[in-house]
Amino acid sequence: MSDKDTTADKTLFTPFNVVAGFIIIIGTVITIMRFTGGLAAVTNLSDNNPWGLWIGFDLLVGVALAAGGFVTSAAVYLFGMKKYHSAVRPAVLTGFLGYALVVFALHYDVGRPWRLPYPFIIQSGTTSLLFEVGACVALYLTVLFLEFTPAPLEWLGLKRVRELVVKMTLVLTIFGVVLSTLHQSSLGALFLIVPSKIHPLWYSPYLPVYFFISSIIAGLSMVIFESTLSHHYFTDKMDEAHLSENEGVTLGFAKAASFVLAGYFIIKIIGISFSDNWYLLGTSYGIWFLVEILGFVALPSFLYAVGVRDKNLKLIKWTSLLAVLGIILNRFNVSLIAFNWHLPSSERYFPHWMEIAISVFIVTIGIVVFRFIVTRMPIFYEHPEYKDNH
């Protein structure tokens, strides 16, 4: 999957292209089945389990992992950490693609996707947390698009428009943080309405706070994780600044992630105390809960700290994967595993393979588009004509 594969004179049948092509063909077939046979044809969703993998993974995990955009741009443009500047563009691109794919994925899940704008143009249900999620995601996708545009504008040589967008950086960043705070937390708040359906260890009045704080962890860890992968595959696209700043970015973000994870661990414990759920820790759900907060919150916090102290980049990179998996686990726990825990196992949900295939298909599209963009536009390097001009 090196950059050489994309040059036109080489064969199209590289391993990456073959695998990606295969996944896209399967995805297309399932897409046709979904829009001709309905959700019943391709999912295991039922009247008791109306939300499955496409909400649990594509929406909840997708939005959380795309938090790198707002976290990085806030660090650089608001908190003045200019030494992380080279991390902004890849993070904003990942965020933009992440949100775009979330919206794309929703088209599969909702019954009448062309009505997705209805809450804003026909009739608004402002008492719904989903309204807030929808409004913020729509606005934030626009913000991310604008934040991302300098790269294609430089690529296309449209200087004047680029200048205009760059001037809005501060406003866009503040807007992005406000919107992210709102919808990251609202995704957790979606479940506030069902205390009777979610296991008490995961149901908490603090759900919105948990979702927001853990999205910061997800954002920081994804920047580290994604830069690890990018360094592996796109090193030749990176300029001196990007390469030399990378170690600092990794260490700085790991330090921040370690602290935020520690804080998150503390508020999770406070949550157990607040709801007085200590007695549940001995049950099988309790053990699963402990696996989550010890193995995927406390452990990565500790490993990040050790990694930063020893300047052990390898450890930090593996820890970022652990932290990302922890976020995925948490979102699955809330939306799929702890949800409907009161039902007998015969009425519980497990995704159909075609649901998994569509999720893989959507992630693949994301990787293909990411690759297309970073091999063409100034993402990992500064455009020579716009140096020191940000």
Added chain:
Amino acid sequence: MSISRRKFLGWIGAAGAGSAIGNTALAGGNKHFTGYPGSYAVLHDTVLCVGCRLCEAACNKVNELPAPVKPFTDLEVLNKKRRTTAKTYTVVNRYESAGKKGPLFRKIQCNHCLEPACASACFVRAFKKTETGAVTYDSTVCVGCRYCMVACPFEIPAYEYDEPLTPRIMKCTMCHSRITKNQLPGCVEACPKEALTFGKREDLLKIARARIRKYSDKYVDHVYGESEMGGTSWLYLSGVPFSEIGMREDLGVTPAPDLTSGALAVVPMVVGLWPVLLTGIYAISKRKEKIAEQELNEAVKHATDEVKEKAEAKLSEALAKAQKEKDAAVEKAVKKALEEAAKSQAKEDS
């Protein structure tokens, strides 16, 4: 100023409250909605229910739902626990209780909450609690997100999963269109045992309490639906604890909208405060940078000044030294010249 301060504050308050609360839920406060006055309800006395499924058949007919696989006269169906589906708005289930001889039956359908979770959760307001008491659904705006199904504590709304492009949420309408035409709901009309009673909610509550009082040995002392999830327009009586006939007793009395109103109330606060806070952080980091730059400049200036001074001092010292040397040399030369002159003078004289 053309607008008064009071008016302005009123607008701000209304905007904030409006975005937080919308138009039905009341965030905080001590107001408790007990239903539209004079709204209708149905009392289901499970003690009287014999599980004949005539209500199911009537429901199917008046709502023009597809015919079932097995006919409604087939009571074998009761052997399996069922729930409402996209093709059946109501089902009767059979339960066994240790304390009672013979089977018990309970009819399931939408409970038509006073403050419905589905209506609160819907982001296009497809659900409406009407003044008749019925919770109605409008498929012409529905996006099909199924959040109502997630939100419903009674697990009632069903979805047309096999409709590729026009799926609807399907649930009991309490025969809203029949009620407005002064007709009974289909199921109530069909019930041969008067296990279902239609009437005004406040009247039905009185009837239910009277039955409990009169036959205290037959009934559990609780009217299910009077306060569950803030109260519902379907009320239930039972001879055994409600959990034994498949009804959850752990739902609490908090209406669904109250569960999310706190989170919604935070929204305008974030919108109002975050930009201030973030701009402040930006200003602080910017100022820090400026100060750092100033300090750096000063330090550089100071350092160069010092070096300059030192160099000047050294130069002047060197110059002074050179001058001194020069003076000395001149003096020496003059002295020498004088001596020589004196010598030659002496020679001449001699």
